[in-house]
Amino acid sequence: MKIQVLVVDDEWNMRNLLRIYLMKEGFEVKEASTGSEALSLMKRYAFDVILLDVMMPDMDGWQVCKNIREHSQIPILMLTARSETKDKVHGLGIGADDYLTKPFESEELIARIYSLIRRSTISKMSMPQEVKLHYPELSIHPDGRDVLIQDQSVEFTQKEFDLLLTLAQNSHRAFSREELVERLWGHDYHGESRVIDTHVKNIREKAHKAGLSYNPVQTVWGIGYKFYTAGDLT
Incomplete structure (x- = not known):
């Protein structure tokens, strides 16, 4: 089956x-000129990857990305003319999987797409049998990708x-930012490790808002981050 790509x-x-680039590679391509059109197409078709421009008139790419992440884990490659690090960190922090700055060579684009699809496929195939993790006020269900805080489901990207x-x-154990980036994005990711800080900040804020009485991610100064158990695993 052909790889299905949505270009936004x-x-x-x-x-x-x-x-032209994608069809030359043998991909099946659908196009959307607005964020709203892209979200509509996602309801009708099953895509393997999304190429998402940042600067658009009705909804910018960041808004579209956040909307997609509410219900789908499809790989998203952000495309933008903006090369600032803070923009890249922001995009990755809200759920994008990779970032490519315009202009770019067709070879790099195709390589990035294959990399995203490969990582997504490996992740699905290597998912181990679920072992639910239970902590005080907090439980994590890997298979269903659910997090319960105070017995209520909390949405995470x-x-x-x-x-x-x-x-x-x-x-x-404590992980460095670089170790966490490698685990989450793979060896071929060359972006900023500071994106981990953005995710940690979001996790802490959502956990606190949901009523968790302790901070689940602890800063280990000079190293990175570790999980705070707040008691024995049950």
């Missing part, structure tokens, strides 16, 4: 260029959940 960009010239689960499953 308000500029026709860019969509046309991407379509894909990367926020993966980060929390990684720390919880290895509560005996």
Whole structure:
């Protein structure tokens, strides 16, 4: 079966260029010129990856990404003319999987797409038998990707959940930012490790808002982060 790609960009010239690149590689391509159109297409088709422009008139790419992450873990590659590190960190922090700055070579684009799909496939195939983690006021269900705080489900983005689960499953050790980036994004990720700080901040805020009486992610000065158990695992 052909790889299904959704291209989201308000500029026709860019969509046309991407379509040429992707169809030459043998991909099946659908296009959306607005964020609203993209969300509508996602309800009708099953895509393998989304190429998402940041600057669009009705909904910017960040808004679209956040909306998608509320119900789907499909790989998202953000495309933008903005090269500032803070923009990249923000995009990755809200759930994007990778970031590519315009202009770019077709070879790099295709390589990034294959990398995202490969990581997504490996993640699904290597998922172990579920071992639910239970802590005071907090439980994590890996298979269902559910986090319960005070017996109420709390929504986390894909990367926020993966980060929390990684720390919880290895509560005996502290991880550096670089180690966590490698685990969450893979060896071929070359972005900023500070994106981990954004995810940690989001996890802490959501946990506190949900009523968790302790901070589940502890800062280990000079190293990085570790999971705070707040009592024995039950």
